[in-house]
Amino acid sequence: MTLNILFGFSAVVCLIGLIIRLSIWFSQGMSPPAAPAAPVGTRMTEALKAVVGSFFSAKIFLIIKSVFVDLLFQKRIFDKSVLRWIAHTLIFSGFILLLLMHALHSVVTEPLFKDYQSTLNPYLFLRNLFGLMVILGVVIAIFRRITLKPQRLKTYASDWTALIFLLVIILSGMLLEGSKMASQSTFQRMVEDVSLSDEEEVKALEAFWVQENGLAPTNFQTAPPAEIVAKGKEINGDYCMDCHASNKAAFASFTLAKISPIFFAVFGDALTVKLLWYLHILACLAFLAWLPFSKMFHILAAPVSLLIKGVTGDQIREPANILTRQMIGLSACTHCGSCSLECSSNMFFETFQNDFILPSEKVQYLKKIAAGKETDPAVLKQMQQGLYVCTSCDRCTTVCPSGINLKELFVSSRYTLLKEGMPETTMLSHFSFPLALAQNFVDDHLQALKKVTDIFIKSFQHLADTSSPITLGTSKGFGNTTFRGCFSCQRCTNICPVVRSYDDPVEALGMLPHQIMFSLGIGNTELAMGSQMIWSCSTCYLCQEHCPNQVELTDIFYSLKNSALKKVETGVHS
């Protein structure tokens, strides 16, 4: 009775969770201003259309292929790491098989196999085999999380929770089975069930079970004599074997049975069995209720995401479906960290110390941002930087075992966050090169760029507005001191392809290369940092190569850009 109530409760919680998670698929998303979100209704009908359309077309073959290759075989994991594939396959198949054969035995196994008995082989053996598979998989997963930590694999409490949940479910099940093997009360109940009443026969059977089936030797001080055991074996054959195979087949539980007497000494055997039963059942039910709210939701979302990838090849045209695809992707993330391990920007994480540079961490927080739950400007600013410090190498999208289209997600998020109005100074770097190539949201990019430029204009002194003569600066210790050798021959300026590009270069660039060297010479670094020239320099190194005095102009420009950005950033934060 209580069990039914508990089961009903967790099933309802699970159902509500599923409904919430599914509704998020159609209601949230990262939509830049240039691509506003479609209403929920449209998104649902468009998704339905796409699904139906795929089933009733040649795409059905892609679906079938994807089911075998991506869902069942998990090829994407296999291609990247055999160890991870082994871990995942062990957990995945072990767990699913246990679920079908053991947890759902009344719905699945019994109707399929007429002679099903949980205490008969192969079921007795298989339960242990499947359980052991899960345990092995979890152990490998834990090992991986620990050993890859230096490789920037982040592990949250939620990741440990998932692994521990699995361990508790399997181990409690095995302990339960083991304690039943060892328990006198359980043995007595079985004896009653088979209506064995002759005391001597019971004693002999008990001797056999102590010897062979893991029963605790409560009533035997010393090992039972061989002839009694032999007699017990006969009785076992007559009374038990039809519905109870040797407990040794349940090899894991049989081993664990040996430690049961420790618990029996404290709780008594009947209570121990009962407590372990509760532990096992409650762990399973709690897992069920927790599933939709955790990364375990990937059990449902990842197959959907993989199928979408298999069918569309990440080419989705319908804007409403793009958003839905994003949200399915976000919910399919298992926080496995594969993307971050392979991210070509992961070394930037070491210097910027911004978790959001790692794609796996971006994904975790984008869920919150898409839900509108993350509004702290400091966090959003971090995220924005994380989205920009990315070489657009697409490795993350290529490796993600859940088939998430991280590339699209990051492009959309980048421009959605810019809409918040926060200037992103990293835009002024070569990370912008692939973005310019791809020509996504060009106007949004230009607007955001303008915002950053305006900040620079405000932050530094400019040659154009110095009505009074240029002052001597006070800045000391500017790293590269080669500018001291400059004698203003202007060769740098004359050879510069950028200067040559403008009719009125001083107006467009603020200062010319030789003038920048001059302003450094008189210690006015501020003026140099404020000139548009440093941002318009194409870094061609012609000036540096041609300077008769080995002034390292281009390198100096890089330093000026670095310092100017730092200055502006600290200004933005304060």
Place this chain on the structure above:
Amino acid sequence: MKYAFFQGCNIPIRIQQYATSTTAVLAKFGIELEVVPTFNCCGYPARNVDEKAYILPSVRNLAIAEKRGQDILVICNCCFASLQKAKNVMSKNAQLMEELNSILAKEDLHYSGKAEVKHYLTVLYQEVGTEKIKAQRVNAFTDLNIAVIQGCHVLRPREITHFDDSFVPRITEELIGTTGVKSLDWQGKLECCGAALAGINNDLSHRLLREKITGAQAAGAEYITPICSYCHLQFDTTQQNIRNGAAGEKLLPVLLFPQLLGLCLGIDEKALGIASNSTIATEDINRIKSLLGPPTEEKKKKKAKVAA
């Protein structure tokens, strides 16, 4: 000879044909390129932002090569310059080296400077040599005029890149010469394609690119051969973006050097990925192939050599 192949971020996803054609060409000379999946970005994109963020990734990549006991072969100029710059900075700044090594130690890596960085052109020029290349050709071009654009970061600053004479570079010219192609003298050859300004100042970036396209065409170039992967993307992708479908404006198609050389070595055009250059049309490919013929002039030389 085996090298750790450093492809950077752009080539594997945007210019695969550069990697496949280079691999195919070098294989002809017994040089093997091993792809190293643990290599990450060279650091170049962060250079405007933070010098240390720029150096660290290259130091890590060098440490990975060092651990494998290999030298690095690079095809992207900017990756090449970053790796060379990192080596240079490390050799001058022991304190920074120690600091960066402490970061690398977490991954069980250590930089000591053993791994060398080589541009694929250097390897072709020095390890193989133009004579050997010529001897292996089955074909050569006649009447094909191309404009080479060297890319800035392989040439300059010369004391960092150690590639070639930065004012009168010869390596690329001589290598191109082996294919029978005429490499034109034109103004933009040693100048900037504008890539470094893309996304930061698009107008200026496009202006620099246009200047190169018209310059090369005015000099009579039928094709452009960019050495750097950034130049490649400027000519092969941005060129199309900025054309805006303007009628009458002739595209300047891209042909990579290993593609040209590969054709002469008898490598299949598919293996060289020529059609993957997005500016090249089927007629272009057909035309190039029609200009291929037996390397006559060289055969004479060979005979002369035997006679001598």
